Amino acid sequence: MSNETMKIPQATAKRLPLYYRFLKNLHSSGKQRVSSAELSEAVKVDSATIRRDFSYFGALGKKGYGYNVNYLLTFFRKTLDQDELTKVALIGVGNLGTAFLNYNFLKNNNTKIECAFDVDPNKMGTTIRDVPVFHMDELEKVLSNDDIHVAILTVPAPVAQVITDRLVKSNIKAILNFTPARLNVPASIRVHHIDLAVELQSLIYFLKHYPTEDIEE
């Protein structure tokens, strides 16, 4: 996010890409305004939360009018740095890593996996969807040549910390960690942890213990 972004609550910040994706669709279908109720139905966030989120960035909908789609879209594009391409490195070209390379976030035209790394000599020198796969020995060199500050970690858990230490030294500022390992990083480094097994377990727990009418957004 750009530096000029005011401090908004993290929960709000996490919802911005969701709002942005929906507004882009609305805009391309020619819609000029949207109510918080319509937004709420589409993104499955309750309308009070949407109104509160939007109030943080001064987008105050008018009663009976709703929000101006163009205004919101311009605001989100700027806030989410959509005009700027963020290059990403992927470490670990196994099952999960290969799936990400094949997907490569092409629908978000502002993020792209630029290079991938693995220790497997058979993978070195190959490309997946035009993304080159380098050997881990080249990590520092490639990252220092390119303007890459974000990494996705899809390696076995036991090697995650050692690799993280190397990434931190190579000027990586943010890590999307898919391994079950909990990573130690300096306070200046941002780590988002996506543990699919934990998510699945918690989904099943909620399914068993909470009737659907108790669901809160």
Ligand SMILES: NC(=O)c1ccc[n+]([C@@H]2O[C@H](COP(=O)([O-])OP(=O)(O)OC[C@H]3O[C@@H](n4cnc5c(N)ncnc54)[C@H](O)[C@@H]3O)[C@@H](O)[C@H]2O)c1
């Ligand atoms: N596959 C899934 O659906 C899934 C789901 C949830 C979490 N995860 C987690 O994601 C991670 C990757 O899972 P996977 O299924 O893709 O595993 P995988 O074994 O298919 O792939 C791991 C890759 O990392 C490489 N690697 C090993 N040591 C390395 C090192 N020191 N440096 C760089 N690369 C190295 C391997 O050569 C391999 O290509 C694991 O931590 C796993 O627990 C996977």
